[in-house]
Amino acid sequence: MKYSEKCPFCNETRFINNELANLPTEEAILFENEDLFVRVDISPVCLGHILIVTNKHYLNFFEIPKNMKKQVEKLQNKIKKIYKEVYNSDVLFFEHGSAQSGYAGASIDHAHLHCVPYKFDMVEDLNRTFGRFRECNIITSDEKFDNDFSYLYIQNTKENKGRVYTVEKLPSQFLRKLCFEKQGIEGYKWQEKCTNSDSVYNQEQTITDLTGKIFI
Numbered sequence: 673m674k675y676s677e678k679c680p681f682c683n684e685t686r687f688i689n690n691e692l693a694n695l696p697t698e699e700a701i702l703f704e705n706e707d708l709f710v711r712v713d714i715s716p717v718c719l720g721h722i723l724i725v726t727n728k729h730y731l732n733f734f735e736i737p738k739n740m741k742k743q744v745e746k747l748q749n750k751i752k753k754i755y756k757e758v759y760n761s762d763v764l765f766f767e768h769g770s771a772q773s774g775y776a777g778a779s780i781d782h783a784h785l786h787c788v789p790y791k792f793d794m795v796e797d798l799n800r801t802f803g804r805f806r807e808c809n810i811i812t813s814d815e816k817f818d819n820d821f822s823y824l825y826i827q828n829t830k831e832n833k834g835r836v837y838t839v840e841k842l843p844s845q846f847l848r849k850l851c852f853e854k855q856g857i858e859g860y861k862w863q864e865k866c867t868n869s870d871s872v873y874n875q876e877q878t879i880t881d882l883t884g885k886i887f888i
């Protein structure tokens with residue numbers, strides 16, 4: 673299957689890959705307002721894998737305006753509550769912030785924050801791979817990452833600490849790979865996985881689990 677090179681999060685092309693893979697489109701959108709939307713990942717790394725996405729094509733979440741950050745925080749809090757109810761779990765948020773397209777393992781340079789039930793911890797693996805990190809929260813930080821820096825951001829709602837790793841270049845889909853590895857699941861590329869029965873099940877079940885529950 674050949675997927676589109678167009679941005680899968682910009683409004684006109686947001687369902688382009690779902691359509692090619694014959695996967696849910698509108699149904700995968702769980703929330704939307706003027707600035708942000710929440711959708712189920714095209715190839716969930718586990719049940720409950722969703723994304724908070726900006727409507728406008730920002731490069732990453734450090735770049736978005738303050739009022740939008742407040743809304744992201746509200747969504748994070750809502751998702752925390754819903755994951756507790758539905759999955760009896762904390763939340764792991766992560767972003768592979770791309771300063772330049774194709775860097776930091778981000779094949780997509782449109783701001784999107786991954787949200788997954790916190791059932792596997794990636795901190796030790798990231799420390800081992802990248803060494804130094806800084807504690808930092810994507811919502812409260814005034815930092816900007818310009819074209820010279822890419823980063824990985826992770827935050828879990830158990831400790832509520834955010835960590836940022838500055839990285840130069842990473843293999844594509846690095847965090848996706850790590851998430852599957854932590855669960856002992858082989859393969860990680862969304863292009864190969866999204867039509868597998870496990871992936872389709874996780875996507876449809878996540879839609880069933882979360883539809884109507886996420887709003888701010």
Ligand SMILES: [Zn+2]
Pocket residue numbers: 679680681682728729781782
């Ligand atoms: Zn875009």
Ligand SMILES: [Zn+2]
Pocket residue numbers: 768780784786
């Ligand atoms: Zn991503």
